[in-house]
Amino acid sequence: MTIEYLSETRADVTRIHVCITCRAEVGEEPRAGALMFGALQAAFNDDPAVQVIPVECLSVCKRPCSVAFSAPGKWTYVYGDLPADTGVAVVREAAALYGATTDGLIPWRLRPDAIKKGVVARIPPLPIPSQAS
Numbered sequence: 001m002t003i004e005y006l007s008e009t010r011a012d013v014t015r016i017h018v019c020i021t022c023r024a025e026v027g028e029e030p031r032a033g034a035l036m037f038g039a040l041q042a043a044f045n046d047d048p049a050v051q052v053i054p055v056e057c058l059s060v061c062k063r064p065c066s067v068a069f070s071a072p073g074k075w076t077y078v079y080g081d082l083p084a085d086t087g088v089a090v091v092r093e094a095a096a097l098y099g100a101t102t103d104g105l106i107p108w109r110l111r112p113d114a115i116k117k118g119v120v121a122r123i124p125p126l127p128i129p130s131q132a133s
Contacts, residue, residue: 013051014099015070016040016091020054022064024084032084036065039088049099060120067091073125074104079118090114 018040022033037054044050060066063080065087070076077098082090094115097106104125108116 012099013049013071014095015051015053016044016095017053017055017058017068017070019056019058019060019064019066021057022061022066024064033065036067036082036084036087039084040067040091043088043092044095050095063118063120066120069095069098069104071098071104074098074101075125076121076123077104077106078120078123079115080120081118082114087114 018033018037020034020037021031022036023031034054037052041052044052055068058066058068058078058080060078060080065082065084066078066080067082067087068076068078079094090112093112094106097110098104106115
C-alpha cells in the first residue's frame with residue numbers, strides 16, 4: 001500500500017492516522033483497525049480537509065482501535081479504545097473540532113466522551129521549516 005502525504009505546508013489538512021493492525025481479540029480477521037480504516041476512508045472520501053492514512057502500528061495494542069490526529073504546527077493526539085463499529089462518528093466529530101483549532105488543542109468540554117477517555121498521548125508540534133527568503 002502506497003501512502004501519499006499532502007504537502008507539509010498544508011496546515012489546514014487534518015491527518016487521521018489509523019492503526020490497521022489493531023485487533024480487539026486474538027486471531028480476529030479482518031482486524032478491527034482495518035475495518036475502522038475502511039469506514040473512516042469512506043466517511044472522509046470527499047472531504048479535502050481530511051486525509052485518512054493507514055499505519056502499521058501506533059503501539060497502543062492494549063487499547064484498540066487507535067487513531068492519531070496530526071497537522072503541521074499543531075499538537076498531535078493519539079487516542080485508543082475506540083469501538084470499530086461506532087468509532088467513526090466519534091472520529092468525525094473530533095476531526096471537525098481538531099481541524100477548527102489553530103494549535104490542535106480541543107477544549108476539554110467540547111471533546112466527545114470517547115475521546116476524553118481514550119487519550120493515550122499528546123505530542124508537541126514539530127517545528128515547521130521556515131521558507132528561505
